[in-house]
Amino acid sequence: MNPDPLSGLRDWHLPDPVSWWPPAPGWWLLAGLLLAGVWFAIRWWRRWRRQGAGTRLALRELAGLNAALTTDGDARRFVAGVSQLLRRLALVRFPREQVAGLSGSDWLTFLDATGGGTGFTQGPGRILVESAYRPEFAHESGFDPQPLSRLAARWIQTKPRPERNA
Numbered sequence: 001m002n003p004d005p006l007s008g009l010r011d012w013h014l015p016d017p018v019s020w021w022p023p024a025p026g027w028w029l030l031a032g033l034l035l036a037g038v039w040f041a042i043r044w045w046r047r048w049r050r051q052g053a054g055t056r057l058a059l060r061e062l063a064g065l066n067a068a069l070t071t072d073g074d075a076r077r078f079v080a081g082v083s084q085l086l087r088r089l090a091l092v093r094f095p096r097e098q099v100a101g102l103s104g105s106d107w108l109t110f111l112d113a114t115g116g117g118t119g120f121t122q123g124p125g126r127i128l129v130e131s132a133y134r135p136e137f138a139h140e141s142g143f144d145p146q147p148l149s150r151l152a153a154r155w156i157q158t159k160p161r162p163e164r165n166a
Contacts, residue, residue: 047081058089058156061150075143079131082152084112086128093160104129115155 023031031164062085069078087107090099094114108120108129119125124147 023128054089054092055156057084059153061085062149062152062156066145069145075145078129078145079127079148082148083128086152086155089156090114111155116153116156119151119154123151125151 049158065078065081108125111120127148
C-alpha cells in the first residue's frame with residue numbers, strides 16, 4: 001500500500017485556450033446586421049445618385065449653352081437650346097401625354113406650375129416663346145441671358161411634383 005493517498009492523482013492542467021472560431025451567436029447576429037446595413041446603404045446611395053444624374057447632366061448642358069453664348073454671341077441659338085433642354089427634361093420627368101403637346105403660353109404655364117413661381121409666364125422665361133416670332137431678336141445687343149439661365153437652372157433643380165387632377 002502506498003502511504004500517500006494523493007500520489008495517484010494526476011497533476012492539475014490548464015484548459016484549452018479559447019479559439020476565435022466559431023464565433024459566439026451574438027457575433028454572427030452583429031455581422032448579419034452589419035452586412036444588411038451596408039447593403040441598404042449602398043442601395044440608397046445608388047438610388048440617390050441615379051435620381052440626381054439627370055439634374056446634374058442638365059445643369060452641365062445649361063453651362064455649356066452659356067459658354068457657347070459667350071463664345072459666339074448667338075442669342076437665338078442659346079434660347080432655342082434652353083427651350084429644348086427644358087422640354088427634354090420635362091419629357092423625362094413627367095408623362096409624355098402631359099408634356100408633348102404643349103406649346104406657347106401653355107408650355108410656359110406648365111413650366112411655372114411644375115417649377116413654382118411665375119418666372120416663365122411673366123418674367124424672363126417669356127423669351128422662350130417670343131424669340132421664335134421676333135426676327136430682330138438675333139441682332140438685339142441688349143439681350144441679357146443671365147435671368148433666363150438662372151430661371152432655367154432653378155427649374156432644373158426643382159424636384160418634380162406630379163400635378164393633381166382636380
